Amino acid sequence: MTTTRPVLYLFGSAAPPVFDVAAVVADAQGRGFEVCLGLTSTAARWLEPRKAGLERLTGHPVRSAYKMPGEPDVWPKADVIAVAPATFNTVNAWALGITREFVVGVVAEGIGKGIPMVAMPCVNAAYAQHRQFERSIADLRGMGVRVLYGDGGFVPNLPGRGKPEEYPWHLLLGAVEEIRGAQGEGRSS
Template identity: 45%
Template sequence: MTTNRTLYLIACAAPPARRLSVPIKAAQQAGWDVCLILTPSAHRWLTEDAEGEMEALEQLTGHPVRHQYKLPSQPDVLPPPDAMLVAPLTNNTLAKWATAVSDTLALGLITEGIALVPIIALPHFNDAQAAHPAVQRHVDFLREAGVTVLLGEGGFTPHKPKHGNLDAYPWQAAIDALPA
């Protein structure tokens, strides 16, 4: 399929990050050229725990997988995005994003991205984390800023600690929420 739209898939270190080929293939089927950006912890998971995974993801996307800021003298290796999908979105990244912390490439892109492109966020955290009073404030803040946060009905529903079902993660809901 020929694509002319670029999607940045920004993945945090949560269990669904072990299955990034699922959303990449689904987005490609929907006509997106997918570029993968990882948080530093997600990058560590995929390079230390899953031998050959990084190379497979680069082959699947046709782009280098990024996880850190480039030097000012280095060229951009990815095309500019037309949309961003932040999935899985951890509680840690949610809190930093909602308070404009940009200490990683992933956070820098999504913090700036609010003003530039449509952003869909699909969280993944347990119900004990979700119960913290700041979490709902952060979700509300990002929604008010125009981010589509798929938390609750039609998106991700937090699970009991250590009882997540990796096969139930709603990747397709996020792909379906991308702009047409």
């Protein structure tokens, strides 16, 4: 399975901005990426009525579960991985290496494989007060993940006051393009 376009794995968790993922896929494709979409199990349940359309849009199966041993990979290899919206649970599980969810397993392994990654959380201010969350953000950054959180990234809102339509997807895709540009520069030296 080869492609001439860079491959972006776009992974989403169950937070309201995930409902905009089709537009994000289309935007990434417009920026020259082949997109493979992965979802946490809850996000997959939320988007189940849209799954067939998302698969037509990406040209790949939407994945939310590990494949069975011996089954072939159905996606091309990733050039870059973006995780957004990344919920409190996803961020903490990833940083702690708790890989029950398919997308968390891929990104946890991706750190060891050296796949460039960017993540953008989507949590409210109450979750952000939990000290494990800040530790997890710091740990992911320490493992080389570009985390768009705080200044220049996602800023938490008060509980119940989220504005999913204002989730800064453009920052995520801009970071993906920067990472891909840096990869290209590294190859030409």
